[in-house]
Amino acid sequence: MNRLLLTATGLLACVFTAQAMAAPPQALTDSLTVNGESMPVEQVLDTPVQGLWEVHLANGESFYSDASGEHFVVGDIYKNGADGLVNLSEQSRNAQRAARIAEVPDSEQVIFRSDAAPKATIYVFTDTTCPYCQRLHEEVPALNEMGIAVHYLAFPRAGAGSEGARLLSQVWCAPNPAEAMSAAKRGEALDIAPDCDNLVESQYHLGMELGVQGTPAIVMPDGRLVPGYVPAERLAEMLDLNG
Known part of the structure; x- marks a missing residue:
């Protein structure tokens, strides 16, 4: 707790009241440079802290900047309210993650669902060679x-050029990707050429952008990222479906 308070205090100490007049996001985007090189800014968002902007780069990194682009802050913003500390930065990351996932068409995912309309949907970055993904x-x-x-979204743990990526490509290239996914996770060899116009590499880069570091990585409907295997009953509790 003390460490969190020190982090929050240090962050607020970096808010520059002399520069509290917020610049339009486009002006800040145009002015952000490092060593004379323009930064690959993808989005600039307002924050609850006056004079501080949330900057998202094309490579998935983010930080905070004052209105001039002269001072940067790397870390999380916490709101100290009646219910304790709330990580506003994590809330923003969740919203961004949910928005990026929503951009991926169903046709580019491997989907398992019942005939009835789902009560909730989870998105899982997976690797068929991963034991906990199989579990x-x-x-x-x-x-x-x-x-x-x-x-399911593809995330070959060893990289886009790995054997795991080739196996995932076989799944995505299969006439029935769901059946191929189940077979691959049972350890069965797939007699499918992995040379279709598959999406494994792009989904791998999407996962890295969203903070995925291993598999399985579960993205909840609100954008929360849950790393690792979670039993079905626990997932239902996390989705508030057991009530």
């Missing part, structure tokens, strides 16, 4: 039965 996949029928749809 989570064994619980997909239970998740579907509880009304949770599972949408």
